[in-house]
Amino acid sequence: MSPDKYIKNYIDGALVPAISGEYLDNVNPAIGQVYSHIPASEASDVQRAYEAAERAFPEWSKAGVQKRFRILTRLADIIEQNLDAFAKAESIDSGKPFRNAQTIDIPRAHQNIRFFATAIMHFSSESHHMEGEAINFTLRQPIGVVGCISPWNLPLYLFTWKIAPALATGNCVVAKPSEVTPMTAYLLSKACIEAGLPPGVLNIVHGEGPKAGQAIIEHPKIKAISFTGGTNTGRKIAATAAPMFKKLSLELGGKNPNIIFADCDFDKMIVGTLKSSFSNNGQICLCGSRIYVERPIYDKFKEELVKRTKFLKVGDPFSSVTDLGAMVSRSHMEKVMSYVALAEVEGGKILCGGEQVEMKGEHEGGYYLRPAVIEGLPHDCRTNQEEIFGPVVTIMPFDTEEEVLKYANGTDYGLSATLWTKDITKANRIAESIQAGIVWVNCWLLRDLRTPFGGVKSSGVGREGGLEALRFFTEAKNVCFKY
Ligand code: NAD
Secondary structure, three states, X not given: OOOOOEOOEEEOOEEEOOOOOOEEEEEEXXXXXXXXXXXXXXXXXHHHHHHHHHHHHHHHHOOOHHHHHHHHHHHHHHHHHOHHHHHHHHHHHHOOOHHHHHHHHHHHHHHHHHHHHHHHHHOOOOEEEEOOOEEEEEEEEEOOEEEEEOOOOOHHHHHHHHHHHHHHOOOEEEEEOOOOOOHHHHHHHHHHHHHOOOOOOEEEOOOOHHHHHHHHHHOOOOOEEEEEOOHHHHHHHHHHHHHHOOEEEEEOOOOEEEEEXXXXXXXXXXXXXXXXXXXXXXXOOOOEEEXXXXXXXXXXXXXXXXXXXXXXXXXXXXXXXXOEOOOOOHHHHHHHHHHHHHHHHOOOEEEXXXXXXXXXXXXXXXXXXXXXXXXXXXXXOHHHOOOOOOOEEEEEEEOOHXXXXXXXXXXXXXXXXXXXXXXXXXXXXXXXXXXXXXEEEOOOOOOOOOOOEOOOHHHEEOOEOHHHHXXXXXXXXXXXXXX
């Protein structure tokens, strides 16, 4: 399962270039150099993918759960058998440490596929009995051809999280991975061919969002869209898709609070907080970038967090001692640095980090940033309101539950929240009042794939995960039998 210099689209079971023959550059962010090329697909490529999916739909939708289960399980096995090749490709493409790709991203990708392959075997629908008169039952039927669009931060992890439930429920898919990190989706195409996925069932079209992505959204016959990405992109997608009455699932940005009470288990909290702040260079929608600390432990927390942050090793993604690899692109690194500069203008004090790391040798041109901790900012400034999506956290003291809830809920976002306390009554009280789709208490990013996943407010519409995803990718039809 090897990467190629020229990535191809996967349409109708074959690896093909874009119709225009044009390519985009794909950069290795660890060295800052172009290392491969992506098809610059357009509406005509999406149309070709749609037609293949439409042809495949009658057979795939009627194939039965056993057959879909067997093929998807085989696909999961192939990814697992090629774990290191996938992890290496993911690391080169995204700049994340190889170790993380090997132990988090790629395992989760084959788990996603296996999870939904088995979930479909246990999926059932409701029946409603009208005593002495009739029985209603709900058919859950595949929608048809659906579109899946994913971002660059967890490339194969999030791509498979969408595709797997769509395919398991009998839909055919036109999918687009991020043009910033396309390589493992390309390897997935090869794995699909090896697994014997029938041609046209899954089609992967590479290219830029406003061209290939927008063409999927605008396609009149693609009836549902599952999208993960930025809130502004989600807004554009909704503006196009909503008047076409498409089913929409939008997983968007976050600005998540991490609320730390003085009665927490400090040692566990500090380890968890370091992870929720800087995992994947802070490039996870669920990272806790606004840290609120109850005043009695604020100084101790600040000292410990800054000490541990300075200790994090930034560098070569393939070194076993690296904690943080490269940022995904130059433009993203510059965006994150501009927020550190903004924080200073807004009156924040940079306690550590925020500057580019000067690398030597092969990695000289790479995009490396030292993780930053900032204090002294009000909760309503831009630094604390806008998604930075990088290794930057702000820390702020609070005195009462009421006050911290006001801060935590005081943004347009509502994706996730983390609480650290030993008082379960208090934790439950806060969890009930917090405006977020996911709340972690005394942990972070602990995921059970059966649970609903998604955000409120500007963090999204709809839920993924478990039954929610199976329901999203099926239409419910009620059949009423009078007897
Ligand atoms: P992005 O919105 O720029 O791009 C996401 C995908 O959408 C890419 O494949 C892109 O090519 C495509 N796209 C862009 N414009 C499009 C258009 N007009 N029509 C159709 N597709 C289009 O996001 P990104 O920079 O790749 O990812 C980072 C963002 O994703 C952050 O805001 C992060 O919070 C969010 N995210 C959210 C979740 C979640 O589950 N809520 C998970 C991961 C990332």
